[in-house]
Amino acid sequence: MFSFILAGAYILRKLANITANIYSCFFDASSFPPQMPSLLAGYDNGLLFVLNPCAFLSRCQQQCGPIYRVSLGSLRLVVVSSGDVMSSVFSTSSQLLRHDPAHQEVFYVVAGVKTNYAYLYEIMIRDLYPLVDRGFSPRSLGQTMQTFGPMLLSGIKNLTRDHSKSISLVQLTNEPLYTATNLIIFGSAFPTDTYKDFQTLNKSIPYRIGRTLLNYWPSYAARMRLLKSLRDYLQREEVNDSDNRFFGVKAMQAFKDNNIQSLEGARLALAFLWTLHANTMSNSFFSLSFLLGDPNGFARVRAEIDSAVEKFGSLEALLQASPDELDDPSFMLVTSAIMETTRLTVLHTGVREANCDFDLNLKDGKMIPIKKGEYVFGDVHAAHTDGTVFSDPETFVVDRFAQQPYRRKHLQTDGYPFHSFGGGRHVCKGRWLAVYEIKVVLIILLHLFDFNPAENSVGFLPRVHPRSNGVMHTEDDIFVRLSPRQAEKGLP
């Protein structure tokens, strides 16, 4: 069976190369942006994109340059992969480039929304996003996430009680994070036993985006169970202990005001839950695996963490600290490691649909003629692996973003074209939360444990899932054996 899959993958790769060679004969470089050729009205390109979006876009870029048109079946895309052009896309008004098709896709592939989409989108934009923007801003993050550190520590301790067994790195970096975040944001009535279903659904998302989910049942059943749990949660009359929590209570109020305590409300909540967790979990996993694959970087980040713990007096005291206190030069390297992981793992963003024909003006005075109905698509991976901007671009360089003086309330990527959190009006509203959460995960895990690959594990660096779309997904889990570093530092 395994050799059959390998042979299949080999044949597909060969076919993709042959197709690329044939297409290069039809390539017309005189138009701007150049059009990626297709022999089958875009459906051939659509198939190659679905099978491996990154590899396909990389081939297109080699052939066409940093800005080009490509048809994927009936979808017409203008792909941009240079930092300046992406900034122009982010700052273009929504009258010209609509942002909602990307949301519609998330509603559909994640939560199964097929009708009433415009109404749900309006509630999301009008009632939920401003809450996220305010509650997770650097100013209020401390209040919102007050008990996050201790809760996460307790979750990690629970999961790692038995050191005789190997443990999944995906679970270690994700489950306690999922649970602690949900309890804080939505209160103790939130159904935290939903982690496995959330992961099953999340793993199937690249296939759902490509409309190629063959083994449909596990993902479908996981989504139905999630919707049921969220529906029960939303139908509670009282809000309990989340009364004094900014998000849980206000979000519930928004649901009630809009009279969506039914299945529709659960679908909206599921789309939100996915936004809250999917990218952060991917980053949390890859941050640790990149560090484990770079022993020198790992040792340096750990030394930084250990000395911060010493400064605070204990790990528990550090975990009581506010996000502001962790936004400090004494965490410069761990912050750089997180930003470097985000540079490498965010693949595409800035999907927008043109409302009308217009010219997208670029900084160098050039313009891209965009036609009504075309989609603009940001190939962030290409921009972030541009060797003229980033030295050794494919490699995880732990201190890449630790070279300049530390600036609080900045993402530490100044001076680089950095688009992993989008930009302009629709910049990621959860970026401060994500960086803070991943920092706390790394602080706890690196301070408490030594990591050894489990007997049957392939090592520390996982293969990237070929279908990864939007952000990197891992093809493999990694299994590790943990040994506590210092039993007296709070391990059971």
Ligand code: HEM
């Ligand atoms: C490492 C983790 C994360 C990454 C890489 C990330 C990335 C992004 C990107 C690239 C966008 C812009 C998409 C576009 O312009 O089309 C975005 C938007 C958004 N993100 Fe994040 N995100 C992360 C975590 C979070 C978290 C934890 C939240 C919390 C709820 C969040 C909430 C949002 C929201 C609400 C938007 C939409 C903003 C709008 O349309 O106005 N994100 N994110």
